[in-house]
Amino acid sequence: MTDYLTELVQIIASNVKTLQSAYVINGRAYPPLDEPLDPAQAAKIASNNAVQETTRLIVAAATQLVASVRSPFDVLGEQATGMYNTVTLSFVNDHNIADLLKEAGPEGLDAKEIGKRIGVDGVYVAQCLRYLATRHIFREVKPNVFANNRLSSALVKSKPFNEIESDIMTKYDDAPVSAFVGHVTDEGFIGSQSFIEFMKHPKGYSSPLSMTLQEHTSMFEWYARPEQKWRARRFATAMKAPAKLRGQGAYASALDWNSLPSGSTIVDVGASTGVVTMEIARSAPQHKYVLHDLEGGIAAAQRHWAKEWPEAVENGTVTLEVHSFFDPMPVQADVYFMRAIIHDWPEDECRQILRHLNAAAKPTSKLVLFEMMALHACSDELVGGNDVPYPLLANLGIAGAGFVTMIDMHMISLLNGRERTAREYEELGKQAGWKLETVKPGLVPAFIFSKAVE
Numbered sequence: 251m252t253d254y255l256t257e258l259v260q261i262i263a264s265n266v267k268t269l270q271s272a273y274v275i276n277g278r279a280y281p282p283l284d285e286p287l288d289p290a291q292a293a294k295i296a297s298n299n300a301v302q303e304t305t306r307l308i309v310a311a312a313t314q315l316v317a318s319v320r321s322p323f324d325v326l327g328e329q330a331t332g333m334y335n336t337v338t339l340s341f342v343n344d345h346n347i348a349d350l351l352k353e354a355g356p357e358g359l360d361a362k363e364i365g366k367r368i369g370v371d372g373v374y375v376a377q378c379l380r381y382l383a384t385r386h387i388f389r390e391v392k393p394n395v396f397a398n399n400r401l402s403s404a405l406v407k408s409k410p411f412n413e414i415e416s417d418i419m420t421k422y423d424d425a426p427v428s429a430f431v432g433h434v435t436d437e438g439f440i441g442s443q444s445f446i447e448f449m450k451h452p453k454g455y456s457s458p459l460s461m462t463l464q465e466h467t468s469m470f471e472w473y474a475r476p477e478q479k480w481r482a483r484r485f486a487t488a489m490k491a492p493a494k495l496r497g498q499g500a501y502a503s504a505l506d507w508n509s510l511p512s513g514s515t516i517v518d519v520g521a522s523t524g525v526v527t528m529e530i531a532r533s534a535p536q537h538k539y540v541l542h543d544l545e546g547g548i549a550a551a552q553r554h555w556a557k558e559w560p561e562a563v564e565n566g567t568v569t570l571e572v573h574s575f576f577d578p579m580p581v582q583a584d585v586y587f588m589r590a591i592i593h594d595w596p597e598d599e600c601r602q603i604l605r606h607l608n609a610a611a612k613p614t615s616k617l618v619l620f621e622m623m624a625l626h627a628c629s630d631e632l633v634g635g636n637d638v639p640y641p642l643l644a645n646l647g648i649a650g651a652g653f654v655t656m657i658d659m660h661m662i663s664l665l666n667g668r669e670r671t672a673r674e675y676e677e678l679g680k681q682a683g684w685k686l687e688t689v690k691p692g693l694v695p696a697f698i699f700s701k702a703v704e
């Protein structure tokens with residue numbers, strides 16, 4: 251039998267070959283990390299399931315190999331100082347350094363010059379950029395001279411460097427990855443400061459974020475304040491990030507939307523900009539779509555639809571309405587769906603939201619929850635994991651469950667929410683009158699429920 255390290259190396263070697271062949275079919279060799287991101291190529295690759303699976307196995311094996319051969323002190327030390335990942339990324343993202351380096355091109359820019367342009371001592375700039383370049387974000391092309399690479403260029407915003415700071419409200423518009431990094435390194439970081447204290451002594455606060463801010467409101471109520479509107483807008487843009495980098499198509503194929511009677515009513519509950527509705531409605535435009543959110547979410551949706559597909563609103567295919575899901579649902583729909591809503595809330599609030607939908611539903615109505623699924627790190631009889639090649643973790647470590655475990659922590663920090671297993675979604679639905687019929691797998695699985703017979 252081959253030894254543990256060799257098994258990991260073999261998984262990497264065989265899957266790298268598959269990945270390279272996939273790129274050759276796509277007409278080019280696998281791009282080196284030094285090259286800036288090609289968004290069209292990234293989206294194409296992200297929507298190729300075979301490439302995604304191959305990539306997952308490489309990442310799972312490579313991270314396990316690194317964890318196996320590094321000293322425990324190095325691994326724990328790197329993990330324990332994760333806050334420097336947060337603050338250095340926050341620093342470069344807030345100061346638009348990727349944008350500046352985009353304009354500088356592949357030759358890069360001296361840290362002193364970067365410092366002058368952003369008003370920070372160039373020595374600090376070099377230290378932060380070197381920390382990130384050592385972790386493969388940015389490149390140090392010559393001593394103290396830095397340029398973008400594929401990872402850092404994903405932070406580029408939509409306006410030229412000189413114009414970005416002219417308006418905080420629009421700073422992150424059309425730049426979902428930068429908005430996502432801005433949101434998690436800001437609100438997430440603030441919340442994380444009360445993370446441990448909150449779990450033991452919540453002291454009446456609704457989340458670690460509220461505890462640090464000493465505000466007895468939820469994050470969404472805080473976002474509704476005039477001085478927080480820019481954060482709310484950044485959050486709405488951030489919600490587009492996973493789709494931008496990971497490809498689309500999963501929502502339109504989750505249900506056979508075209509088998510519903512023409513003119514069916516479909517409600518996107520807590521829709522924000524409505525990116526999910528847009529994908530579904532493009533594939534089934536014969537139905538009526540209703541988007542519900544709070545005022546800030548609907549304002550973001552109005553901007554998004556006016557830009558991307560104004561006719562859909564003008565001709566009544568899509569209606570945008572301010573409505574709180576903690577109030578009774580006013581629409582009797584054929585399908586209610588939600589993406590990334592239930593994971594925001596603790597159990598009581600989830601039951602309240604789902605019961606309101608159940609009370610409005612017809613006997614034939616469906617409920618679709620698009621939510622990531624929490625996966626145990628060991629095999630689970632319900633979900634499987636035994637088919638994962640030895641010696642990988644059943645959930646493929648950060649390759650399979652990195653994002654969901656990270657968002658799980660983020661949900662505790664922001665809202666005292668959580669990611670749930672398939673069994674927990676089934677149980678939650680049951681408590682609110684919904685029967686889980688199917689789980690459509692995917693990066694964001696679809697949990698499809700029907701109304702339980704009383």
Ligand SMILES: C[S@@+](CC[C@H](N)C(=O)[O-])C[C@H]1O[C@@H](n2cnc3c(N)ncnc32)[C@H](O)[C@@H]1O
Binds near residue numbers: 589
């Ligand atoms: C995590 S985001 C998900 C947005 C959208 N479903 C998506 O996937 O892009 C949560 C959304 O819930 C909305 N929300 C929060 N509280 C709400 C409430 N009481 N009623 C309706 N929407 C609410 C927020 O405004 C935000 O747009």
